[in-house]
Amino acid sequence: MKLYRTTLICIALLLSALGYSQKATVTAMNYDISDNLDLQAVASIFGDSRDLADFERRLNDPQSQISNLDLNRDNYVDYLRVIEVTEGQTHLIVIQAVLGQDMFQDVATIEVEKDRKNRVQVQIVGNEYLYGRNYIYEPVYVSTPILFDVFWGVSYRPYYSSWYWNYYPTYYSPWEPYPIYRYRNNIHVHINTSNRYVYASDRRSSRSVRLLNDVRGNSYERQNPQNSFSNRNANTSNRYVLDQSRNSNRSVQSQSGNSVSSGRGNDGSSSGRQVNSSSRDSYNTTSTRPASSSREVSSSSSRSANSTTTSRIAPSTTSSSVRSASSRSSVSGNAVSRSSSMTTSQPARIERAATSSRSSSSFNSNSGSSSRSSSSMSSGRSSSSSSMGASSSSRGSGGGSSSRSGSSSSR
Numbered sequence: 188m189k190l191y192r193t194t195l196i197c198i199a200l201l202l203s204a205l206g207y208s209q210k211a212t213v214t215a216m217n218y219d220i221s222d223n224l225d226l227q228a229v230a231s232i233f234g235d236s237r238d239l240a241d242f243e244r245r246l247n248d249p250q251s252q253i254s255n256l257d258l259n260r261d262n263y264v265d266y267l268r269v270i271e272v273t274e275g276q277t278h279l280i281v282i283q284a285v286l287g288q289d290m291f292q293d294v295a296t297i298e299v300e301k302d303r304k305n306r307v308q309v310q311i312v313g314n315e316y317l318y319g320r321n322y323i324y325e326p327v328y329v330s331t332p333i334l335f336d337v338f339w340g341v342s343y344r345p346y347y348s349s350w351y352w353n354y355y356p357t358y359y360s361p362w363e364p365y366p367i368y369r370y371r372n373n374i375h376v377h378i379n380t381s382n383r384y385v386y387a388s389d390r391r392s393s394r395s396v397r398l399l400n401d402v403r404g405n406s407y408e409r410q411n412p413q414n415s416f417s418n419r420n421a422n423t424s425n426r427y428v429l430d431q432s433r434n435s436n437r438s439v440q441s442q443s444g445n446s447v448s449s450g451r452g453n454d455g456s457s458s459g460r461q462v463n464s465s466s467r468d469s470y471n472t473t474s475t476r477p478a479s480s481s482r483e484v485s486s487s488s489s490r491s492a493n494s495t496t497t498s499r500i501a502p503s504t505t506s507s508s509v510r511s512a513s514s515r516s517s518v519s520g521n522a523v524s525r526s527s528s529m530t531t532s533q534p535a536r537i538e539r540a541a542t543s544s545r546s547s548s549s550f551n552s553n554s555g556s557s558s559r560s561s562s563s564m565s566s567g568r569s570s571s572s573s574s575m576g577a578s579s580s581s582r583g584s585g586g587g588s589s590s591r592s593g594s595s596s597s598r
Contacts, residue, residue, distance in 0.1 A: 218367045219416075219419060219420065219426070219429065220256075220258075220317055220414075220419070221313065221317050221318045221319075221322075221416070221426045221429075222255075222367050222370070222371075223254070223255040223256045223257070223364070223367070223370065224253075224254050224255065224256050224294060224295070225253075225371075225374045225378070226295055226311045226313055226318075226322075226324055227311075227324060227326075227378050227384045228253050228374050228377050228378050229246070229253065229282070229295060229297075229311060230297075230309075230311045230324055230326040230382075230384060231326070231377065231378045231379040231382060232245040232246070232251075232253060232377065233280075233297060233309075233311075233326075233332070233334070234326060234328045234332040234334075234379070234382060235332070235379065236332070236333075236334060237333055237334075237337075238333075238334065238337055238346070239269050239271055239280065239334070239346035240346065242269060242280075242334075243267070243268065243269040243348060243350075244356070244358060246267045246269070246282070247266055247267055247355075247356075247358075247359050248358070249358075249359065249360050249362050251377055252264070252362065252365070252370075252373060253374070253377060254267055255364050255365055255367075255370040256284055256294065256364075257364045258284050258286055258292055258407045259286040259287060259290075259407075262363055262364070263361040263362065263363060263364075264361060264362055264363070264364050265284040265285060265286060266284070266285045266350065266355055266359065266361075267282050267283065267284055267285070267294065268282075268283050268285055268291070268348035268350055268351070269281070269282060269283075269346060269348050270283065270346075270347055270348060270402050271345040271346040271347065272345060272398045272399075272401060272402055273338075273345045274394060274398060275394070276300055276301040276302075276339075277298070277299070277300045277392055277394045277395060277398070278298075278299040278300070278338050278345075279296060279297075279298055279299075279392075279395045279398045279399060280296065280297040280298075280299070280346075281293060281296050281399065281402055281404075282294045282295045282296070282297070283404045284407070285350070285351060285352055286352075286406055286407060287352055287406070288352045289351075289352075290352070290406040290407075291404030291406055292314075292404055292405060292406050292407040292408065293314045293316075293399075293403060293404050293405060294313075294314055294317065295311060295312060295313050295314055295318075296311075296312045296314075296395065296399060297309065297310070297311055297312075298310045298312060298390070298391070298392045298395040299334075299335075299338060300391065300392045300394070300395070301339065307335050308325070308391055308392075309325065309326055310323050310324070310325050310387065310390065310391055310392070311323065311324045311325075311326065312390060313425070313426060315416070316405070316407075316408045316415050316416060317416060318416060318425055318426040319416040319417065319420070319423065319424055319425025319426055319427075319428075319429075320424055320425055321387075321388050321389065321390065321424075321425060322425040322426045322427055323386065323387040323388065323389070323390060324384045324385065324386055324387070325384075325385045325386075325387050326382055326383070326384050326385075327382060327383040327384075327385060328382050329379075329381040329382055386427055
């Protein structure tokens with residue numbers, strides 16, 4: 188039994204080790220450059236900003252750490268500057284990473300446009316090189332941002348950041364980039380969940396595409412043409428499709444992990460229980476069968492003993508009854524002696540019948556015990572002997588009475 192338990196424990200440990208290794212392999216993900224800046228967080232702080240200068244400050248706040256981009260790989264998060272270009276009712280806000288002296292890389296654009304019905308439409312568009320084609324979110328703000336009133340003011344001037352390489356505002360201090368998993372945990376705190384962020388696959392403003400050509404920055408793209416999103420993620424159009432495939436893979440992997448854990452439980456505990464139950468059944472069958480056979484043997488022996496005893500008692504009872512009948516017929520001449528012998532012998536017959544019935548009932552009730560059957564046999568013998576003695580005494584008494592009657596008649 189100990190060897191069996193040890194084997195089960197070893198199997199369970201082996202399966203748990205295999206399951207752990209599979210989980211470790213499953214959770215390992217290939218991270219992408221686009222994971223380092225969440226556009227929903229960008230849209231959220233854009234709606235909370237007073238103006239574009241406040242928006243740039245929020246993007247580079249060391250306390251919030253909205254960005255985690257390090258494109259120039261200097262082990263510090265790149266500073267993000269904000270540039271605005273306007274035309275008519277269209278405002279194009281460009282977010283660029285400062286990589287070096289006169290080196291900038293477009294990260295995302297915010298396209299704000301008012302239609303003929305004075306409805307403002309906002310789209311956050313990820314750079315195609317970093318996020319793929321048409322990675323767009325349309326924020327639906329719970330309250331109208333203050334920026335919308337500022338954009339269409341009478342004396343409004345487009346915003347153009349005055350900060351560049353090694354010349355940053357006083358509130359800014361570079362920080363080292365986080366691991367991706369830590370950045371994801373941090374960024375969700377800064378997303379306003381009261382707003383809605385609707386994914387869109389088409390750009391609404393054609394004018395914004397044309398305005399972007401005037402201020403485009405693609406220094407990192409020109410230096411690393413092989414590192415575009417399409418090259419990094421084959422058969423994936425943009426970041427949204429990449430997220431969908433990741434989520435589906437995670438759900439499949441979690442289901443496979445659950446099946447491995449459930450299989451481990453079935454192989455370990457359930458099989459052990461089944462084996463234990465089978466061993467219990469085998470133990471019970473082996474332990475009960477000899478007992479039942481012994482009971483059958485004892486009952487058969489008691490039955491045989493009972494049959495021999497009754498066969499022995501029956502002749503004695505018959506002989507005694509015949510003898511008592513002959514004694515009654517021999518004394519039929521004398522009424523007094525017949526009546527006295529009947530009165531003396533009748534209780535003896537009733538007692539013998541009671542004794543034989545008691546012995547037979549004791550045999551039937553205690554047929555499983557050999558000691559009780561032997562004792563009943565001895566009691567049956569004693570009763571038969573007593574009946575024989577009683578019959579002999581009745582014969583003697585009958586003879587005496589006949590002799591006395593003869594003497595009296597001679598007299």
